[in-house]
Amino acid sequence: MSDGDELxxxxxxxxxxxxxxxxxxxxxxxxxxxxxxALAGARVYGGDINEAGGADTIAQIxxxxxxxxxxxxxxxxRASIDHFVDAVAEQTQGAIDIIxxxxxxxxxxxxxxxxPEFWDQVIAINYxxxxxxxxxxxxxxxxxxxxxxxxxxxxxxxxxxxLGETFYSGSKGAIIAFSKGLAREMAxxxxxxNCIAPGPTDTPLFHAGVSSPNLKEAxxxxxxxxxxxxxxxxxxxxxxFASPASDYVTGQVLSVSGGLTMHG
Numbered sequence: 001m002s003d004g005d006e007l008x009x010x011x012x013x014x015x016x017x018x019x020x021x022x023x024x025x026x027x028x029x030x031x032x033x034x035x036x037x038a039l040a041g042a043r044v045y046g047g048d049i050n051e052a053g054g055a056d057t058i059a060q061i062x063x064x065x066x067x068x069x070x071x072x073x074x075x076x077x078r079a080s081i082d083h084f085v086d087a088v089a090e091q092t093q094g095a096i097d098i099i100x101x102x103x104x105x106x107x108x109x110x111x112x113x114x115x116p117e118f119w120d121q122v123i124a125i126n127y128x129x130x131x132x133x134x135x136x137x138x139x140x141x142x143x144x145x146x147x148x149x150x151x152x153x154x155x156x157x158x159x160x161x162x163l164g165e166t167f168y169s170g171s172k173g174a175i176i177a178f179s180k181g182l183a184r185e186m187a188x189x190x191x192x193x194n195c196i197a198p199g200p201t202d203t204p205l206f207h208a209g210v211s212s213p214n215l216k217e218a219x220x221x222x223x224x225x226x227x228x229x230x231x232x233x234x235x236x237x238x239x240x241f242a243s244p245a246s247d248y249v250t251g252q253v254l255s256v257s258g259g260l261t262m263h264g
Contacts, residue, residue: 012245016041019092020242021137023073023130024103026053028203029153032235033100034058038066040239042098045088047073075103075129076121085136094140098149098242101130104172106205108215111166119167126171131178138186147190151241152179153234156197156261159253172197176253183251192250194241199257201229224259 020037024030025046031053034044038061048054051072058068071087074080088096105125107118134150141148157165158172176195183193200206200219206228207216220226237256240246255261 007244009245013239013243014041015098015239015243018042018097019045019095020098020100021045021047021088021096022100022102023047023075023133024153025057025070026050027057028205029198029201029231029234029238030100030102031057032231033102033238034068035061035064035066036232036235036239037098037100037242038064038068040243042067042242044068045091046070047084048103049074073103075133076124078132081129081133081136085133088137089140095144096137096140096148097146098151099134099137100151100153100238100242101134101175102153102238103130104153104155104205106165106168107208108164110164114167122167122171123174126168127174127178130175134182138191141191142186142189145189147192149242149246150179150182150186150191150193151238152176152193152195153238154179154195154197154253156199156255156257159197159255159263160261179253180251187250192241192246194246194249194251195253196234196237196241197253197255197257197261198234199223199229199255199260201231201234203231222260223257227258229256229258 020042022034025034026048034046034057038044046054046058054070058070061068071084073084152175154176155172157169158176161169179193179195234256
C-alpha cells in the first residue's frame, strides 16, 4: 500500500464481499466473531457440533440483515470435517477469504488425573481438527491467487502454562507454533496467518471448565483489569486480523487477556 492508497479505519476493517469461515460459532467467542464478521459485511459460514446453537447464531445474523449459513461440524470426526469443507466449497464455488478457527475445549483438572480419552478429545478439538480443516481449505485459497487470512485462537495458557490445564496448555502451544510455521509457508501466496491468545473470558466453556467459585475469583483477582473478557472483545481482535487493516501482519500472536500476561 502506498501513501496514496490510505484507507480510513472503517474502510480498513470492511469485509464486504468476503467469505468467512468461523468454527465454534454456537456460543462464546465463536458466536461473537461470526456476528462481527457479518456486521463488517462478510458472508459467514459457521460450523459447530452444537447444531441448535450454531443455527441460532446464523439466524441472529440474518435477522440483523447479514448473510450466513450454518453447517454442522465435529472437529473430532474426519468425515465431519470433510463434509463441512466440501459443503462450504460447493456453496461458495471455492471462494474462501477468511478462516477463523475459534472452536476449542478444555476441562480444568490436575495433569495426573487426565485420562487418554481426555487427551484425545483436547488434541482433536484444539489442534488436529483445526489443522485438518485448514489443510483442506488452503488449496482453494491458493488456487484463487488473491491471498487470504487465517486466524487461529489459542490461549495464553499456550504461552506461559496454566495450573490445572497442563495438557490444554500443550495443545494451545501447538496451535501457536503451527500458526507461525504456516505463516512462513503461506506468505508467498499472500495468505496471512495470525493467532489470538485470549485470557479468561466470560463464555459457557469457561464456566463449565472452571466450576469452583473460589478459582474463578482468584483468576479475576490475578487479572490487572480485574474482570473477565467479554467474548466480543476477543472478536474485535480476530476482526482486526481478518481485515485489510492487518495486511502487513503475519505470524504474530496477540494476547487479549486484560494484562494477565504481558509479552514483549
